[in-house]
Amino acid sequence: MMRLAVIGPGAIGGTVAAWLSRSPRVAEVTLCARTPLDRLVVETPDGSVIEARPRVVTDPVQITAPVDWVLIATKAYDVVGTGAWLAPLVGPETRVAVLQNGVEHVERFNPYLPADRILPVVIDVPAERSAPGRIRHRRDGTIVVPVGAAGEAFVALFADSVIVASTTEDFTTVAWTKLALNCAGAVNALTGRPGGVVRAAGIGALMRGMVRECVLVGRAVGADLGDHLPDWVVERAETSPPDSVNSLLADRLAGRPMEWDARNGVIARLGKAHGIATPLNGMAALILSAAD
Numbered sequence: 001m002m003r004l005a006v007i008g009p010g011a012i013g014g015t016v017a018a019w020l021s022r023s024p025r026v027a028e029v030t031l032c033a034r035t036p037l038d039r040l041v042v043e044t045p046d047g048s049v050i051e052a053r054p055r056v057v058t059d060p061v062q063i064t065a066p067v068d069w070v071l072i073a074t075k076a077y078d079v080v081g082t083g084a085w086l087a088p089l090v091g092p093e094t095r096v097a098v099l100q101n102g103v104e105h106v107e108r109f110n111p112y113l114p115a116d117r118i119l120p121v122v123i124d125v126p127a128e129r130s131a132p133g134r135i136r137h138r139r140d141g142t143i144v145v146p147v148g149a150a151g152e153a154f155v156a157l158f159a160d161s162v163i164v165a166s167t168t169e170d171f172t173t174v175a176w177t178k179l180a181l182n183c184a185g186a187v188n189a190l191t192g193r194p195g196g197v198v199r200a201a202g203i204g205a206l207m208r209g210m211v212r213e214c215v216l217v218g219r220a221v222g223a224d225l226g227d228h229l230p231d232w233v234v235e236r237a238e239t240s241p242p243d244s245v246n247s248l249l250a251d252r253l254a255g256r257p258m259e260w261d262a263r264n265g266v267i268a269r270l271g272k273a274h275g276i277a278t279p280l281n282g283m284a285a286l287i288l289s290a291a292d
C-alpha cells in the first residue's frame with residue numbers, strides 16, 4: 001500500500017488525487033496546497049462524482065514523514081514554490097513524478113533531486129477547476145511515462161482509474177510530439193481568440209511554421225518527429241470546435257501567469273543551443289513574456 005503526496009491540487013493534481021484516493025493500492029493521499037481546500041469534488045467523464053477528503057497541508061513544515069510517491073502537478077513556472085515541498089516529502093525510496101507540460105520535466109527539478117529519482121509524465125487528461133477542490137474531468141485521457149521499474153510502478157497506480165496509463169520506449173518523441181501541438185497554441189493567446197482563429201488568413205501557415213521549428217529542434221535532441229507534424233497540428237486545430245479555449249489563452253484571459261517558456265521559450269532556447277533558427281517561437285515567447 002502506497003503513500004502519496006500531490007503537490008498542486010489544481011485541475012490535474014485534483015483529478016489524479018481523486019482517482020488515486022479510490023485505488024486499493026493507495027493507503028493515503030496528502031494534498032500539498034497553496035490555497036486551502038476542504039475536499040475534492042471531481043465530476044468524472046461519465047457524469048458521476050468522486051468526493052474525496054484527503055489530508056490537506058499548506059506548509060512544508062506540516063510534512064512529518066517521506067512518502068512513496070510525490071506527484072508534482074503545479075504549473076511549469078511554479079518551480080521554486082514546488083521545490084520547497086520536496087525536502088520533507090522525499091526519502092531514500094521516494095519516487096517523484098512530474099505531471100506537467102513541456103519537455104524539461106527532469107531539468108526543472110534536477111536542482112532539488114537526482115535525475116534518476118524523477119519520472120517525467122506526459123499527461124493528456126483534460127480537466128478544469130472552477131474553485132479550490134472543484135474540478136471537471138472532461139475526458140478519460142492518457143498518461144505516458146518512460147519504460148522501466150519506476151514507470152511500471154507508476155502505471156500500476158492507475159489500474160483502477162479511467163485514465164489509461166502506459167509506458168513508452170521513446171519518451172523523448174512522445175513529449176516532443178505533444179510540444180509540437182502545444183507550441184502552435186500560442187497563436188490563440190497571442191490573438192486573444194479561441195480555436196476558430198486557425199481559419200483567419202495566414203494563421204494556419206504561421207502555426208505550420210511554429211511546428212516546423214519545433215520538429216527541427218526536437219530532432220536535434222533525439223526525438224523521432226515526422227514531416228507530417230505541421231499539417232497534422234493544423235488539421236487538428238481546423239477540426240476542433242471554433243470556440244475551444246486552450247490553457248494558454250484561458251490563463252491570458254484570466255490574467256494568470258502563462259506557461260510560455262515551457263511551450264515556446266524552450267524551443268527557442270534549445271534551438272539556439274543547437275544552432276537552429278526559431279524566430280516564430282522566439283517571438284511568441286517574447287510577446288507572451290511581456291504580456292505576463
Ligand SMILES: NC(=O)c1ccc[n+]([C@@H]2O[C@H](COP(=O)([O-])OP(=O)(O)OC[C@H]3O[C@@H](n4cnc5c(N)ncnc54)[C@H](OP(=O)(O)O)[C@@H]3O)[C@@H](O)[C@H]2O)c1
Nearest residue numbers: 008009010011012033034035074078081082100101126127
Ligand atoms: N488542465 C489540463 O487539462 C491539463 C492537461 C494536460 C496538461 N496540463 C498540465 O498540467 C500542469 C498542471 O496544470 P493544471 O491545469 O492542473 O493547473 P492548475 O489548475 O492551475 O493547478 C496548479 C495547482 O498548483 C498549485 N500551486 C502553485 N504553486 C504551489 C505551491 N508552491 N505549493 C502547492 N501548490 C501550488 C496551484 O495553487 P492555487 O490553488 O493557489 O492556484 C494550483 O492548485 C501544467 O503543466 C499544465 O500545462 C494540464
